[in-house]
Amino acid sequence: MLVPGLLRSLDPLLRGWLPRQRWFAGKGLPIGRFRLASATELVPPGGRLGPLGLLHVLVEVEQQDRAADCYQLLLGAHPLLPPALVRAALGQAVGGPYDGLTLYDAPHDPRLASLLLERLRVPGRTGRLRFTTEPSAQFPPGLTPRVSTAEQSNTSVVYGDAYILKLFRRVSPGANPDLELSLALARAGSRRVAEPVAWFEAEGLGEPATLGVLQRFLPGSTDGWALALASVSEDGDFRSEAAALGRATAEVHAALAAALPVRRLDGRALEDLAAGMIQRLDETAAEVPAVRPYAGALRSAYEDLATAGAGRGAAASVTAQRIHGDLHLGQALRGPDGEWVLIDFEGEPARPLAERRAPAPPVQDVAGMLRSFDYAAHHSGNGPWAARHRDAYCAGYAQVAGVDPREQAVMIRAFETDKAVYEARYEARHRPAWLPIPLSALSRLATSAP
Ligand SMILES: Nc1ncnc2c1ncn2[C@@H]1O[C@H](COP(=O)(O)OP(=O)(O)O)[C@@H](O)[C@H]1O
Numbered sequence: 001m002l003v004p005g006l007l008r009s010l011d012p013l014l015r016g017w018l019p020r021q022r023w024f025a026g027k028g029l030p031i032g033r034f035r036l037a038s039a040t041e042l043v044p045p046g047g048r049l050g051p052l053g054l055l056h057v058l059v060e061v062e063q064q065d066r067a068a069d070c071y072q073l074l075l076g077a078h079p080l081l082p083p084a085l086v087r088a089a090l091g092q093a094v095g096g097p098y099d100g101l102t103l104y105d106a107p108h109d110p111r112l113a114s115l116l117l118e119r120l121r122v123p124g125r126t127g128r129l130r131f132t133t134e135p136s137a138q139f140p141p142g143l144t145p146r147v148s149t150a151e152q153s154n155t156s157v158v159y160g161d162a163y164i165l166k167l168f169r170r171v172s173p174g175a176n177p178d179l180e181l182s183l184a185l186a187r188a189g190s191r192r193v194a195e196p197v198a199w200f201e202a203e204g205l206g207e208p209a210t211l212g213v214l215q216r217f218l219p220g221s222t223d224g225w226a227l228a229l230a231s232v233s234e235d236g237d238f239r240s241e242a243a244a245l246g247r248a249t250a251e252v253h254a255a256l257a258a259a260l261p262v263r264r265l266d267g268r269a270l271e272d273l274a275a276g277m278i279q280r281l282d283e284t285a286a287e288v289p290a291v292r293p294y295a296g297a298l299r300s301a302y303e304d305l306a307t308a309g310a311g312r313g314a315a316a317s318v319t320a321q322r323i324h325g326d327l328h329l330g331q332a333l334r335g336p337d338g339e340w341v342l343i344d345f346e347g348e349p350a351r352p353l354a355e356r357r358a359p360a361p362p363v364q365d366v367a368g369m370l371r372s373f374d375y376a377a378h379h380s381g382n383g384p385w386a387a388r389h390r391d392a393y394c395a396g397y398a399q400v401a402g403v404d405p406r407e408q409a410v411m412i413r414a415f416e417t418d419k420a421v422y423e424a425r426y427e428a429r430h431r432p433a434w435l436p437i438p439l440s441a442l443s444r445l446a447t448s449a450p
């Protein structure tokens with residue numbers, strides 16, 4: 001259902017509000033036109049539109065120099081916003097169906113967040129939205145919602161301490177790997193994942209696009225980044241936890257390989273992989289001047305990967321499978337029982353969905369986690385901590401996988417380089433003060449031929 005006149009009143013508000021959101025991908029570029037892809041009003045049973053309802057919107061944003069992005073918005077409308085919601089305001093609508101009402105980001109409103117949970121309980125369609133539940137799902141009543149304050153690429157709402165709903169902000173047609181992989185792991189009985197219990201998708205955009213996933217919440221858990229930072233700062237010994245995380249990673253890889261397609265990468269495929277890395281390096285060097293001094297030497301890491309298929313490198317046989325795709329310490333939660341669970345199987349948010357869903361060598365995840373140990377150490381200026389913990393993580397991985405990543409030097413170097421290049425662009429865009437962390441890795445990788 002498209003609400004007449006809605007886009008006209010949303011347009012000026014979105015121009016101010018969207019660029020301020022962490023998840024807005026086109027920061028720094030002028031905004032062109034908006035196009036409404038869908039608008040759906042979710043209302044409580046017996047409720048009415050306007051101040052009581054939840055307006056679900058998919059809006060496409062055109063910007064110069066990038067393909068249009070489609071964003072998911074969940075909006076509330078109120079004549080006079082209560083003080084607790086002022087920080088969530090987009091502004092006052094002028095004209096259109098919400099004339100004179102203040103529109104705000106609905107996940108911050110417990111009433112509207114509860115309304116969404118109510119809708120998620122019941123499988124079926126509302127407008128272009130399709131809601132699905134796992135058959136085993138049970139929803140206890142009376143779960144109090146709170147929007148997560150974690151620094152993240154999407155928006156999450158925690159219900160009681162039972163569930164967490166991740167609302168994807170930038171959406172593309174097709175299954176989001178976060179849902180696809182979590183579901184595959186949960187259905188295979190893996191204990192390393194927060195099981196999805198319900199989700200919703202948009203129809204009519206080509207393939208159904210995943211919009212949100214409700215998963216088991218892990219109360220009392222701490223993420224690996226916080227644990228690692230605490231250990232680095234006291235020069236502590238986190239090696240047994242790092243090894244356990246290596247084992248957990250290998251378990252997840254084994255479960256994904258058993259549940260989803262696996263293929264062998266021939267020489268041509270490795271050349272293509274290397275070509276993609278070179279392209280990302282070139283794009284990053286063009287955008288981040290501080291990367292340029294290393295670019296020439298870094299190419300050798302990718303050239304070694306390209307020739308590995310010809311039997312000249314350490315990676316004579318490479319298999320590709322579904323992997324996490326953006327593995328770092330912040331994506332691992334350690335529960336009160338000491339067990340690691342991996343979250344956020346979305347892959348690198350900046351990459352196109354098709355690329356994120358393609359099978360890749362599992363060593364890519366290992367390299368991502370190795371980068372993260374390096375990050376934790378450099379963040380607190382304790383370099384030697386990284387080497388010990390990277391080693392322990394690889395040893396743990398090898399125990400379960402039967403393959404030691406330290407013996408895949410060509411692959412590890414290429415994937416670590418690719419990740420550090422990605423990080424340089426990520427930090428330049430989002431946290432310029434952290435840029436020296438990936439730069440110091442690039443300087444090391446530029447001179448470390450295996
Ligand atoms: N199942 C869960 N249980 C407990 N906390 C979680 C769970 N899933 C996510 N979180 C918390 O929410 C944060 C953001 O989640 P994440 O999936 O990484 O979001 P994003 O992809 O938007 O960055 C995590 O760092 C973690 O602190």
Ligand SMILES: O=P(O)(O)O[C@H]1O[C@H](CO)[C@@H](O[C@H]2O[C@H](CO)[C@@H](O)[C@H](O)[C@H]2O)[C@H](O)[C@H]1O
Nearest residue numbers: 152153225326328329330348371372375423426
């Ligand atoms: O967690 P996200 O999916 O949003 O991932 C993005 O943000 C991460 C930072 O929050 C970023 O990770 C980088 O910084 C981490 C420390 O904050 C570090 O542990 C990682 O190793 C490093 O890559 C991630 O790259 C980005 O995609």
